Amino acid sequence: MSERNLNLSSSPHVRSKVTTGSIMLCVVIALLPASAFGVYNFGVSALIMLLVTTATAVLTEYLYEKLMKKPVTISDYSALVTGLLLGLNMPPTAPYWMGALGSVFAILVVKQLFGGLGQNFLNPALSARCFLLISFTGYMTRFVYDGVTGATPLAVLKAGNLTELNTMNMMLGKIPGTIGETSVIAIVAGAIFLILTEVIDIRIPGTYIVTFVIFIGIFGHFTKAAVGFFDPVYITAHLTGGGLMLGAFFMATDYVTAPITKKGQYVYGICMGILTGLFRLFGGSAEGVSYAILISNMLVPLIERVTRPKPFGKGGEKF
Amino acid sequence: MALLTFRGGIHPKDGKSLAKDMAIADVQPKDELVYPLSQHIGAPAKAIVAVGDTVLKGQKIAEAGGFVSAPVYSTVSGKVTGIAPRTNPTGTKVMSIVIENDGEYKEVEYPHVKPLSELSKEEILNLIADAGIVGMGGAGFPTRVKLSPKEPDKIDFIIANCAECEPFITADYRSILENGDELIGGMKVVLKLFDNAKGIFAVEDNKPDCVEKLKELTKDDDRISVVKVKTKYPQGGERHLIYATTGRAIHAAMLPADVGCIVDNVATLIEIYKAVVLGKPSMDRVVTVSGDAIKTPGNFRVPYGVSHETVIEAAGGFAVEPEKIISGGPMMGFAMFTIDTPITKTSSSILAFSKDAVAEKEPSACINCGRCVEACPSRIMPARLADIAERHDEEAFVNFDGLECCECGCCSYVCPARRQLKQSIAAMRKVCLAKKKK
Numbered sequence: 001m002s003e004r005n006l007n008l009s010s011s012p013h014v015r016s017k018v019t020t021g022s023i024m025l026c027v028v029i030a031l032l033p034a035s036a037f038g039v040y041n042f043g044v045s046a047l048i049m050l051l052v053t054t055a056t057a058v059l060t061e062y063l064y065e066k067l068m069k070k071p072v073t074i075s076d077y078s079a080l081v082t083g084l085l086l087g088l089n090m091p092p093t094a095p096y097w098m099g100a101l102g103s104v105f106a107i108l109v110v111k112q113l114f115g116g117l118g119q120n121f122l123n124p125a126l127s128a129r130c131f132l133l134i135s136f137t138g139y140m141t142r143f144v145y146d147g148v149t150g151a152t153p154l155a156v157l158k159a160g161n162l163t164e165l166n167t168m169n170m171m172l173g174k175i176p177g178t179i180g181e182t183s184v185i186a187i188v189a190g191a192i193f194l195i196l197t198e199v200i201d202i203r204i205p206g207t208y209i210v211t212f213v214i215f216i217g218i219f220g221h222f223t224k225a226a227v228g229f230f231d232p233v234y235i236t237a238h239l240t241g242g243g244l245m246l247g248a249f250f251m252a253t254d255y256v257t258a259p260i261t262k263k264g265q266y267v268y269g270i271c272m273g274i275l276t277g278l279f280r281l282f283g284g285s286a287e288g289v290s291y292a293i294l295i296s297n298m299l300v301p302l303i304e305r306v307t308r309p310k311p312f313g314k315g316g317e318k319f
Numbered sequence: 320m321a322l323l324t325f326r327g328g329i330h331p332k333d334g335k336s337l338a339k340d341m342a343i344a345d346v347q348p349k350d351e352l353v354y355p356l357s358q359h360i361g362a363p364a365k366a367i368v369a370v371g372d373t374v375l376k377g378q379k380i381a382e383a384g385g386f387v388s389a390p391v392y393s394t395v396s397g398k399v400t401g402i403a404p405r406t407n408p409t410g411t412k413v414m415s416i417v418i419e420n421d422g423e424y425k426e427v428e429y430p431h432v433k434p435l436s437e438l439s440k441e442e443i444l445n446l447i448a449d450a451g452i453v454g455m456g457g458a459g460f461p462t463r464v465k466l467s468p469k470e471p472d473k474i475d476f477i478i479a480n481c482a483e484c485e486p487f488i489t490a491d492y493r494s495i496l497e498n499g500d501e502l503i504g505g506m507k508v509v510l511k512l513f514d515n516a517k518g519i520f521a522v523e524d525n526k527p528d529c530v531e532k533l534k535e536l537t538k539d540d541d542r543i544s545v546v547k548v549k550t551k552y553p554q555g556g557e558r559h560l561i562y563a564t565t566g567r568a569i570h571a572a573m574l575p576a577d578v579g580c581i582v583d584n585v586a587t588l589i590e591i592y593k594a595v596v597l598g599k600p601s602m603d604r605v606v607t608v609s610g611d612a613i614k615t616p617g618n619f620r621v622p623y624g625v626s627h628e629t630v631i632e633a634a635g636g637f638a639v640e641p642e643k644i645i646s647g648g649p650m651m652g653f654a655m656f657t658i659d660t661p662i663t664k665t666s667s668s669i670l671a672f673s674k675d676a677v678a679e680k681e682p683s684a685c686i687n688c689g690r691c692v693e694a695c696p697s698r699i700m701p702a703r704l705a706d707i708a709e710r711h712d713e714e715a716f717v718n719f720d721g722l723e724c725c726e727c728g729c730c731s732y733v734c735p736a737r738r739q740l741k742q743s744i745a746a747m748r749k750v751c752l753a754k755k756k757k
Binding site: 004005006007008009010011012013014015016018019020022023073076078116117118119255256257258260261262265308309310311312313314316317318319 | 325326329331332410486558559562568569570571573640641642643644645649650651652653654655656657658670672675676677678679680683684685686687688689690692693696697698699700702703719720723728729731732733734735736737739741742745
């Protein structure tokens with residue numbers, strides 16, 4: 001009989017077309033509307049910032065892996081996603097070197113030193129943003145819009161001047177803020193793409209946003225900004241004026257730093273919703289999304305431990 | 320009515336259109352036939368012929384080696400030329416009887432059987448045991464043992480597994496369409512064993528013609544019903560089929576009979592009919608030959624002992640050089656390094672692919688996406704269990720319900736990092752189960 005060179009492997013012998021690379025690429029595509037709007041809104045400096053953070057992130061991963069003689073993993077596009085997300089979280093007026101420094105921190109310290117893709121317990125882009133926020137508070141909290149240094153809508157809200165806000169502009173994104181966070185429409189368009197391509201599930205962002213709305217709907221009453229419980233203008237301002245949408249759809253859904261269990265994902269969303277509400281309403285600064293997500297990241301092992309699914313035949317079979 | 324199904328599972332490309340419309344064709348054995356003595360779970364059969372003996376078609380050549388065992392019959396007439404270890408489809412060497420076919424197919428006189436209505440339960444069970452029938456869906460559990468639960472009166476449902484959820488395989492589909500009456504005959508035999516049981520034919524809803532056919536054939540029998548279950552892998556997994564059809568759930572350490580159910584697949588029920596009503600031993604089965612590397616995919620009735628090579632030839636041989644050949648389905652079948660292996664009682668299909676999807680991409684790091692958890696029909700956490708298995712932490716493996724794995728492979732299928740999750744978990748599971756038995 002003829003000699004054949006047949007492959008042997010354990011079953012299954014067919015595989016889904018979805019790969020780590022294809023998932024990351026979908027995330028990049030989903031971030032394009034927000035990126036494009038950021039460039040339109042803030043000008044060419046925003047474009048350069050996005051390019052700097054993205055290129056630095058990819059280069060850092062490449063160099064680190066080369067130097068450590070590890071397989072180079074830049075072709076899975078995960079470093080690209082991290083770089084782009086960090087860029088979208090930078091104020092458009094921050095110096096470019098700061099963006100580069102943030103990318104190095106995200107990839108080198110938060111991701112690679114903890115073991116590379118899948119091993120980091122904090123979201124790299126958000127950690128880098130917070131690192132920059134603490135190190136260069138002035139640059140990171142100065143927002144210039146149309147040539148004028150002004151307060152972000154959230155800062156206005158915090159000061160209790162709700163009437164000064166134009167919620168239509170906030171929806172569109174024609175407001176000061178970081179490069180990618182201002183346009184809710186652009187962010188949601190990307191998010192819908194991710195949900196339709198089954199890259200993300202609505203569970204985490206949905207629970208996060210709903211919890212947050214309930215929280216500020218109730219407790220906003222106790223700050224001077226909101227009119228009664230569940231003030232619609234106040235809630236809209238909170239949803240559209242800061243980093244909540246970008247955070248909820250693109251940072252909180254980061255696979256690596258979110259719980260793997262279904263129930264855990266709900267718990268995680270609730271944690272982030274409450275923490276964001278607490279920070280924004282009662283914290284020292286106007287924004288609270290980054291810290292809320294990072295703290296929830298740290299709760300993930302605990303959340304997973306208490307939300308382990310029940311196996312089939314032991315209660316887990318029920319729909 | 321809502322479609323009946325279970326949580327989790329996957330929808331792989333089914334590939335069934337390749338062989339679906341090809342009627343079952345007979346395959347003629349060639350010169351040499353190989354009969355492994357272990358084609359089932361349990362004790363190997365004991366050879367009762369010696370080298371040099373002449374045998375007839377339908378003659379018993381090996382007897383059951385214990386209660387959990389099954390005899391083996393010759394499917395040709397000829398001469399025993401060897402009793403020696405031969406490679407079986409799973410890649411291991413198994414003691415086998417080798418028979419040289421004389422091409423005359425001289426057949427034994429089969430004993431006359433009484434009509435079903437006159438047979439006692441014990442006689443029926445003995446006929447099934449003596450015919451060498453085992454679960455032909457893949458597990459190969461001796462059917463007589465399965466049909467002998469501790470409390471037969473407590474069996475409420477006999478479920479005919481007509482799901483055929485593995486991609487590419489259409490053997491059961493063709494059998495239902497072409498031999499539906501034998502299938503129903505088999506069900507009636509089994510129902511005779513269990514006075515309180517109802518028969519359920521569970522068919523995936525991608526086979527509406529089978530549903531129609533079975534409904535037509537059973538319309539006058541109020542003990543038998545036909546239900547549509549959702550097309551989803553692993554819908555034909557025993558535990559998941561029981562849940563989908565009856566709402567009863569068993570964990571891995573339980574038996575279907577614990578919740579009053581017995582599941583038999585299409586081929587097994589047809590063999591039961593042949594054994595009890597026609598008095599013939601189990602000698603052949605329907606095998607689907609498919610995949611993009613096969614010239615003319617189809618369905619074939621193959622006598623046991625015929626080599627895979629002969630069956631592939633019957634399907635026109637290879638269209639292109641295959642990179643992978645699988646005995647069984649693409650989700651749970653075995654990759655073969657040689658096609659010089661015999662068709663056995665559990666060989667449901669031969670698949671040949673020009674490209675091996677597994678070799679396409681190296682496994683990479685887990686990104687914790689949770690797709691495996693979502694897909695797992697056993698509702699466990701494959702990514703975590705595979706990590707635990709790789710650390711070889713037996714205690715944690717058992718704690719994290721690793722023993723509940725049904726080895727369906729959904730986790731490996733969906734993994735975007737292409738990790739061999741099922742392989743790691745199954746290997747660890749084997750170790751833990753072996754320890755438990757001691």
